[in-house]
Amino acid sequence: MRVAAKAENSRNYSQCDSLLLGDKCGAHTWPYVECGNESSILEHEATTSKISEDQLFYCQQRGIPTEKAIGLIVNGYAKDVLNKLPMEFAVEAQKLLSITLEGSVG
Amino acid sequence: MLLNIKNLHVSIGGKEILKGLNLGVNEGEIHAIMGPNGTGKSTLAAAITGREGYEITEGEIWYKGKNIVGMSPEDRANEGIFLSFQYPVEIPGVSIQNFMRTAVNSKREYQGLPPMSTVDFMKMMKEKQAMVEITEKLQNRFVNVQMAMLEPSLAILDETDSGLDIDALRIVAHGVNQLHNAENAFVVITHYQRLLDYIVPDFVHVMYDGRIVKTGGKNLALELEEKGYEWIKEL
Known part of the structure; x- marks a missing residue:
């Protein structure tokens, strides 16, 4: 700055x-x-x-597999920022996020 | 039998918590599990749902004719095992609808079905919400909606009452009573008889030191309320 x-x-x-x-x-x-x-x-x-153990287990206990659960949590976390982006870019950013997350667990 | 637990031994970090527990639950039944703090009630819930860190050193958990020891937590959930947590877990920025839709579609994927359309999902959500809410007051709780949406065969309520005031407790109990039918079963873990005024169990089990030491009808809960837990330590 x-x-x-x-x-x-x-x-x-x-x-x-x-x-x-x-x-x-x-x-x-x-x-x-x-x-x-x-x-x-x-x-x-x-x-x-x-991402807490509790959040992850909570998602899994509702049937959401680990990778998808992390995607959900990360997207929720970044929502405030993603919402402020122009539409085209927000969609792109969301996709980018999910690609980056692939294989990040286990 | 829906759930049949045989000689279950569970350790956390090398320390044995469950020491040969047996429990059988049939479809259509409501079981209450009571007992003093630290006797392994929540460990039992964690072992049934497959939570990481709970090592099953001996014994079997049969559910719908399969030994589910070693199955992933999400697969168990999608096979119809539901756990209501002691304290609600929050996921910041994720709406109830979004969470629920992800869960419903995960289950559908597991069953080999295509994801639900937004319209169908919203319709289902509305119907299920209406099913479990106390209509005259429009009162509801997310856990009820989750149970209604996911339609578990086996729902475990792990001291769900400990964080709830009496009104909230009534709402949860109302949901359970609406959803309970001849094909599903509920296992209610609780410290207090209070919840059992609203969810009437067919069986009450008392846990102590990693085992079920006594089983009885709903009157056993009243007896515990009156006498406390001291006497069961002698059993």
């Missing part, structure tokens, strides 16, 4: 949420802020969560 010197009263909020799949991964985020104007307000936030 870079705020130029002439950007009077500018405002920024960066959110960086990570969802971990499995126990062999981690997330490292470096929010980068460069502010050239004293009247600006900048905020950043980062969260990390993981």
Whole structure:
């Protein structure tokens, strides 16, 4: 994030949420802020969560196989962002997500 | 017999929790399982539904004529085993409709059927909702809708009452009573007799130290309520 010197009263909020799949991964985020104007307000936030054993078993117990369950959970997680994308892109992003997830378990 | 558990031994992380449990459930029956904390009631539910981390070291779980030990949890679910959880699990961003549709279509896929159309699904959802809700108050619970939609042959309610107030309890019980028929069975795990005022069991089993130590009719629950669990430890 870079705020130029002439950007009077500018405002920024960066959110960086990570969802971990499995126990062999981690997330490292470096929010980068460069502010050239004293009247600006900048905020950043980062969260990390993981798909819980409970969520996964809950889906499986309702007959949803593991891979499909992860797809459902990830799509739910990313829904807020996906909803803001233009239609064509949202469909693409959803497909992309499910392809990336294929074979990510087991 | 719908469910026949023979000499079941289950360990978690090397520690034996179930120590030779036997249980038989026929179609059309309602069984209650009671017992003090830490006697293995929830472990039994986890073992029947195939939850990971519950190691079956000995014994068999026969369901619809098949020994299901080793079968995946989703296959067991699609064969008609349903577990109502102690605390509802949330999946952020996933609507009830979306979740339910995924579940219904997973079952259909398992049965070799094509996915349901949106129109048919919404119609089914509406019908099933109406079936289990307390109509005069329009009260319902998601677990009832799930049971109505998935039509399990064996539904296990694992201390579903512990997180519920009396009104919510009545709604769940109403759903169970609406759905119970001669072809399915319910296993109700509970600490308290209270739930059994609304869901009347044919059999009450008392668990202690990983086994069923006593079986009786619905009056056994009243006896437990009155005397507590101390005396069963002597059995």
